[in-house]
Amino acid sequence: MELSGIQKIIEKNGTHRSALIPILLDIQDEYHFLSRDALACVAQTMDIALVDVYRAATFYKYFSLVPKGEHLIQVCLGTACHVRGAPGVLNEIQRKLHIKPRETTEDKLFTLETVNCLGACAMGPIIVMDEEYHGQMTVSKVDKLIESFKKHEGITKDEQDKKH
Ligand code: FES
Structure with a gap:
């Protein structure tokens, strides 16, 4: 997973906290899962605690922390x-x-x-x-x-x- 792709998704959605879920949705759709690196990148770029990003990523069933199939x-x-x-x-x-x-x-x-x-x-x-x-x-x-x-x-x- 290329972090430049993650950065582009963040740029598209903005760094306001309300953009967190749309960003995670875009990453899930693009890469079929949310990697540790992607979540860390989101947390750092949006200045949100990593634990909060994980909380959102594990709350919704749609998100997967392991790769999903095509x-x-x-x-x-x-x-x-x-x-x-x-x-x-x-x-x-x-x-x-x-x-x-x-x-x-x-x-x-x-x-x-x-x-x-x-x-x-x-x-x-x-x-x-x-x-x-x-x-x-x-x-x-x-x-x-x-x-x-x-x-x-x-x-x-x-x-x-x-x-x-
Ligand atoms: S039980 Fe309602 S759609 Fe399957």
Whole structure:
């Protein structure tokens, strides 16, 4: 993680204390986690005690102090989704990616999380991939969805290789 990138994010948001959360959100979005160095840089540049920056970073579930994957998969385990088969969908994702909730695949492509009721129970069971809702999920639909993401990443990586 380059600290010049962190500095740019701070410059964009300003150093007023009220900018702390927007800054942490921007860093999380850009780097998929909040590193120790990034938090120290934020504390120093904004003249805020490091403990206060950590307090904000650990208060919100959205923030992660360890690297997250490129793609975030959230499986709803609320009651309606649960009775419609969410546990089976979750099991399939775990089996396919070899990770448990709150873990990230070795290739840093996917992070898996569980959530409680996304407010769209009629579509259950639901998973959210990178903020996009996918309803009426089944084991075979999950397989196809993950494969399509992997394929897309493969194409992207090939394209990147050609550029270098
Ligand atoms: S229980 Fe899953 S959206 Fe409500």
